Amino acid sequence: MTEETHWSDEVFREIKKREIDTVCTIPDGGLTRLLNLVKADRDMRLITLTTEEEGMGIVTGQWLGGKRSMIAMQSSGVGNCINALGLPAVMRAPCLMLVTMRGQWGEFNPWQVQMGQATRPVLEAVGVKCFPADDPKDVAPAFVGAADLAFQGGFSCAVLVSQQVIGAKGFGQK
Amino acid sequence: MATSNKINRRPFVATLLAQRGNALVIPGLGSPTWDCSAAGDSPEYLYSWGGMGLAVPTALGVALARPDRRVLALTGDGEMLMGIGSLGVVSAQGAKNLSILVLDNESFGETGRQTGLTSERADLCAVARGFGISRTMHVTEQGKADELASFLFKEEGPCFAVAKIALSEDPWSLPVKDGTAIARRFRIALGVEKA
Ligand SMILES: Cc1ncc(C[n+]2csc(CCOP(=O)(O)OP(=O)(O)O)c2C)c(N)n1
Numbered sequence: 001m002t003e004e005t006h007w008s009d010e011v012f013r014e015i016k017k018r019e020i021d022t023v024c025t026i027p028d029g030g031l032t033r034l035l036n037l038v039k040a041d042r043d044m045r046l047i048t049l050t051t052e053e054e055g056m057g058i059v060t061g062q063w064l065g066g067k068r069s070m071i072a073m074q075s076s077g078v079g080n081c082i083n084a085l086g087l088p089a090v091m092r093a094p095c096l097m098l099v100t101m102r103g104q105w106g107e108f109n110p111w112q113v114q115m116g117q118a119t120r121p122v123l124e125a126v127g128v129k130c131f132p133a134d135d136p137k138d139v140a141p142a143f144v145g146a147a148d149l150a151f152q153g154g155f156s157c158a159v160l161v162s163q164q165v166i167g168a169k170g171f172g173q174k
Numbered sequence: 175m176a177t178s179n180k181i182n183r184r185p186f187v188a189t190l191l192a193q194r195g196n197a198l199v200i201p202g203l204g205s206p207t208w209d210c211s212a213a214g215d216s217p218e219y220l221y222s223w224g225g226m227g228l229a230v231p232t233a234l235g236v237a238l239a240r241p242d243r244r245v246l247a248l249t250g251d252g253e254m255l256m257g258i259g260s261l262g263v264v265s266a267q268g269a270k271n272l273s274i275l276v277l278d279n280e281s282f283g284e285t286g287r288q289t290g291l292t293s294e295r296a297d298l299c300a301v302a303r304g305f306g307i308s309r310t311m312h313v314t315e316q317g318k319a320d321e322l323a324s325f326l327f328k329e330e331g332p333c334f335a336v337a338k339i340a341l342s343e344d345p346w347s348l349p350v351k352d353g354t355a356i357a358r359r360f361r362i363a364l365g366v367e368k369a
Contacts, residue, residue, distance in 0.1 A: 022238070045238070047267060050259025057228035057260075061200070061235020064220065064357060066366035069235070087225040087232070090353030 007133075007165065008033035010140035011098070015070070018147055020096070022047060022062060022069030024055040030100035030166035031072050052077035053084035060093040068151060070096040075103065075119040075160075076112060085126050085156055092154035096147055097128070100161045106168035116163075123158050134162040181316050181339040183277055187248070188213040190275070193323035194246065198236055198364075202229035202249030204284035205344075206277055210248065212347035217359035221349045227257030230274055234264055237272040237331075240364065244271050244327055251278040251292045258301065264332050265306035273326040273333040274302075279341045287341055302334035311335040 012034055015023070023038045024047040025031065038046045049055055055071035062069040073081075078099060088095035102109075103116020120130050129149060131142040139161055146157035187209040191199065196218070201207040203222040206229075210219045220236075222229065233247035254276045264272060280293035292298060299310040311325050313335060322335060350356055361367035 045267075047263060050262050053227065054231040054257065054260050054263060057225070057231025057257075058235040058238075058263075060228075061232040061237075062239045063235075064232075064360055064366070065236045065239025065364060066361070067239040084225060084228055087228055087353075090224070091357035092354050093357065 005136075006033060007136045007139035007161070008037065011143045012037045014140060014143050014147065016041075018068065018151065020068040020070050020147070021045060022058070022067065023072055024049055024058050024069065025072045026050075026052050026074070026077050027072075028074035028077075028100045028102070029169060030161065031074075031098070034072065034098075052080045055097075056081060056084035056087050056095060059095055060088045060091060063088075063093045064091075068094070070098065070147075072098040073100075075099055075101045076115045078119050078123060078158075079115045082122060082126055085128060088156050089127055094150040094154055095128075095156035096150040097156070097158040098143065098161070099158050100166055101163045102169075103163075105163035107163065108169060108171050108173065120160060128156040128158050130158050130160055132160040132162065134164055136165050139165060181314070181337055183209055183279070183339045183342060184212055184344055186316060186319055186337065186339065187277070189319040190323045190326065193320070194327055195244070197244035197246050197327055198240070198360075200229055200233035200236060200245065200247045202226075202247070202253035204253075205250055206248045206253075207349065208344065208347045209277070211349035212344070215349060217363040219349070220360050221351070221356050223351050223353075226253055227260075229253055230257050230260040230264060233272060233274070234260065234267060234269055237269040238267065241271055243364075244273065244331075245269075246326055247272070247274045249274070249276055250283065251276055251280060251290050251298070252282045254298065255291055261302050261305040261307060261334070268332070270331050272331045273329075274335070275322070275326055276334075276336045277339050278336050279339050281341050283341060298336050299334065307332050307334045309333045313337045 103112035133139040133142040237245040
């Protein structure tokens with residue numbers, strides 16, 4: 001893949017097109033490029049959280065005030081969000097999540113596996129619509145589908161970016 | 175003599191809210207929501223029946239979206255502690271129009287008055303200052319309501335205050351609980367949605 005077509009760049013373009021001007025995050029390695037684009041954009045606000053569930057409060061609050069925002073996190077962070085996802089759901093506030101997967105494909109770290117394998121079933125159990133992307137070219141279309149359903153329909157939607165897209169982290173081991 | 179933990183929450187909150195001007199109020203789940211409802215209904219109160227820990231993040235979201243309006247997160251000690259890290263986010267974002275008031279009865283009042291973590295050594299104002307929120311106020315007397323109102327609604331934010339209130343049993347005052355209705359009237363009041 002060339003630099004120009006990196007999925008992060010494509011997703012960033014779709015973010016800008018939709019006037020999403022805030023991205024809340026607890027970072028993940030796979031999100032670095034996208035988060036740097038957000039940080040470098042003068043018209044956008046990057047909100048670093050202390051725990052991912054704060055993101056549900058912030059995006060709901062921003063929507064109440066008439067602005068669009070989203071949350072970017074690692075799959076382990078989904079586990080921190082479950083009860084908090086009730087807030088956007090009960091208000092029908094759009095809650096758009098971009099989740100980079102761990103513990104799913106070629107994982108080196110067993111501590112990631114429980115939550116990684118449970119990410120989608122747990123999200124679906126609380127009514128979040130999931131948009132998985134297993135190939136780099138599928139990420140932007142998945143994001144478009146998730147974002148438009150979230151903002152047009154008032155749903156909670158999660159784009160699940162596969163570990164196959166991100167690349168499994170090897171911790172310098174063979 | 176007015177001493178610590180003798181503030182009566184219902185008249186105290188009513189006195190504060192009477193001075194809010196056009197400030198938006200984001201009460202935490204349970205008791206602070208009942209307090210707002212008892213003080214007189216308003217579409218500018220975003221009542222909460224759940225999402226423990228989210229009062230401050232929600233208020234921050236509203237404050238960032240609407241820099242033209244003062245926003246008050248009005249919460250309990252238990253709710254505040256569940257989302258205590260959000261004070262770090264508030265500080266980092268430097269929301270000038272955001273104030274936070276913790277109604278501290280040192281207990282989980284709503285669930286049966288079990289003792290909470292502010293009953294002995296914890297000092298929430300010190301925690302807020304530790305996160306970098308320099309404007310804090312600690313109130314222990316009913317008579318300080320006017321001074322507190324002026325702090326919460328007029329000082330440049332972020333502002334953080336704790337009011338040590340009595341552990342009381344107040345009559346139920348339950349507002350609308352349909353989340354879409356609460357959100358919709360709030361957005362209409364802000365001009366974000368059409369009536
Ligand atoms: C995640 C979660 N845990 C526990 C509860 C149960 N619960 C509801 S209100 C409440 C107590 C809140 O205490 P505080 O914020 O101090 O308010 P008070 O009623 O004492 O004024 C608890 C524990 C809940 N709703 N959500």
